[in-house]
Amino acid sequence: MPFTWLVLILLAIATIGFILGRRRALNSAGGDRRELHSLPVYYGANVAMWAIVPAATVLIIWMLAQPFFVNSRVLATLPDAMVSEGSSIGLVMSDVRRVADGLDVAVQLGAMSRAEAASISTETSDVRERLGEVGVALGSAVSPEVLSGAQRYRTLNAAGSLLMTVLVLLIALGGAAYAYSKSTANFRARNNVERGILALLIAAASVAILTTIGILFALLFNTIEFFKLYPAADFFFGTNWAPSFSGRGGSSDLGVLPLLWGTFYISFIALLVAVPIGLFSAIYLSEYAGPKVRSVAKPLIEILAGIPTIVYGLFALLTVGPLLVSMFGKDTLGWMQGGTAVMTAGLVMGIMLIPFVSSLSDDIINAVPQAMRDGSYGLGATKSETIRQVIIPAALPGIVGAILLAASRAIGETMIVVLGAGAAARLSLNPFDAMTTITAKIVSQLTGDADFASPEALVAFALGMTLFVLTLGLNVFALYIVRKYREQYD
Template sequence: MPFTWLVLIILALAATGYVLGRRRALASAGGDARNLHSLPSYYGSNVAMWAVVPAAGVLLIWLLAQPYFVNARVLAMLPDSVVSEGSSLGLVMSDVRRVADGLDTAIEQGAMSLDQVRALDTGDTDVRAILGDVGVALGSDVGPDVLRAAQSYRALNTTGANLMTAVALLITLGGIAFAYSRSTADFRARNTVERGILALLMLAASVAILTTIGIVFALLFNTIEFFKLYPAADFFFGTNWAPSFSGRGGASDLGVLPLLWGTFYISIIALLVAVPIGLFSAIYLSEYAGPKVRGVAKPLIEILAGIPTIVYGLFALLTVGPLLVSVFGKDTVGWMSGGTAVMTAGLVMGIMLIPFVSSLSDDIINAVPQAMRDGSYGLGATQSETIRQVILPAALPGIVGAILLAASRAIGETMIVVLGAGAAARLSLNPFEAMTTITAKIVSQLTGDADFASPEALVAFALGMTLFVLTLGLNVFALYIVRKYREQYD
């Protein structure tokens, strides 16, 4: 049964349970809702909740656990001879999944019957041709072992899906029966429903925390695996980035310092553009502009935040880069030899960050109590003096947060860097030279079919972990600044 149908059936059963639970509660009270402990809707909601929540939990756990179980069973079937030199179990499993999907497609299109798939000879050399007829592209030859594994993969997934459907429906029906039996006039349905909703709200609130923990552990474990292959001291203190990954990564120069320098250099230039322009525009919109000007200018500034970063990257590559070359190129002052440079990416990224600083700072400045402005004016201060000495200090914690958000956005940007800054990893103070960042190298290392257990992929996790720690340190420092000044003005 398709998963969508299963969900719809569970929801239909829950709706039926709602009606039955409400009707039973009213019947137990002699048809008078005043004799019930809770409103009739609570009794129906209790039955519906018992129908949906346990089944949803089982489905979630099942969907997460089944792929690991199936992959482990299928990998155990594959002999060591299948994993040839230069390939990996991950790539072989990709072929197994493609063959299994091809067999499913062949059944759907009528090219093969289910009985033919089950009785398929594992030595049949026409399997590749059959799968090619239904549009399945394979990365390697389909041998008997791969075909046998694909058949088992299909069978295990089909069996798992059927068992999941049966278990989910049984749990749904059991939950309905249990809640229905408790739908009597004395049952405290409202308390039960509210406790259940509270648990669901707590679960929803914990999703962000659990996601962060999962990201940290995923980065940490893969980073540890990388440092088993490559010295950590060479990675953190090396000044050359020249990956070759021969000899399990030991022959590569993987110094992260050039990438860190490029990341911070481009981010600093972007902030030098975005912070003054964004802050000054926020001051103007909140303190000087009239309602009509503000109603037009603020939405226009915020449009910049909705432009895709790939468009900014193309703008840097096709417009800003050539413009800078015409001003600072070899034919003029001789500082810039190509359109891809730190300055190109920094300027365009700064334009992209203007609405982050402007909109947040504007809202923060507007949140400063009017009484503080009135008190300053009452003491004889001018508007500019009030802004400098009263409003901006009071809004400083929020402004620091806005700048931090812009800095985090700049550090994590990829497309503008790839198209505007180039791909050279170097340590240089010249802003008109091409450089690259950590995020750009993470993309380049994970592009292609590299196995995630190889040094080529593991180094991307080490780069990600480094960037995560640095960003975390920046957040902690900004939080310290915010709390220090907030104590002064609260």
């Protein structure tokens, strides 16, 4: 049964259960809702909750577990020579799924029956011709082993989907029947429903935590595999980045220091642009601008946050880069050799970060109690003195948080770096040199036919783990600053 139909049936069972549960509760009270412990809607909601929540939980778990089970069973039937190399398992399963999809499409279009799909062999030329007529080609290079695996893949998936459908529907009907039997006047339906809603809220709040844990473990396991192939000391303290994918030009140099330097250098220049402009604009909008100016200026500033980063990258490549070359290039000062440089990416990235700093700082400054302003004015302070000595210190924890958010955004930016800063990994103090960042190299290392058993591909996960740890340290530092200064105003 298609997934959409299964979901619709679950919703229908829950809806019918809601109506029947509510009706049964009213009937048990003789039609007088005052005799019920809870409102009638809670009895119906309790039946609907028992019908859909356990069934949906089993459905989600089953859909997550079935691919792993099917893949393991299919791999167990393939010859050891095909799956002995860890790097080829993904390619083998990709071929198996491609052939299985071709067989499924052929069955759906009527090119063959289910029995033919289950018994087809690579030597069956007439079936191949029928597949070609409907535009579904398995390809002449399909081996008997892959075709056998595809047939088993189809069989296991079909059996798993059927068993899942039956089990989910039985659980939904059983849950609805159980809750329906409890729908009597004395049943505490409201308490039960509220506990279910509390569990739902806890589950929703746990999603972010579980997602972070999942990302961390995905990075950690692949990083460990990388350090089994490449020395950790050479990675963390190496000053040369020169990956070699050909296998002929010697071993790769995968030192992370040039990438870290480029990442922090570009982010530093971006913050030098974004923080003063964003903070000064926030102070102006919150303390000096009138309502009309504020209603126009703030939306215009926030428009910058909605522009795609690829547009900023093109702006850096086509406008800012040539402009800087005309000012600092060979014909003038001779500092800049090309349009792609740290300064190009830093300036454009700073423009992109202005609304992050400005909008958040503006909201934080507006949250400072008006009584603190009035007290300062009452002591004879001017507006500028009040801003410097009262408002900014009171809003400092939030402002630091806004700056750290902008810094995290700058560290994780990719497209502006790719188009505006170049791809050279180097250690240089010259802001007019081309450099690159960790995020740009993560993309380049995983682009194309990457062999995930090689250090040149696994290094992307080590780079991601390094970036994760640095960002975590940045957030811990920001939390320390916020707590330190917030104590003065509690």
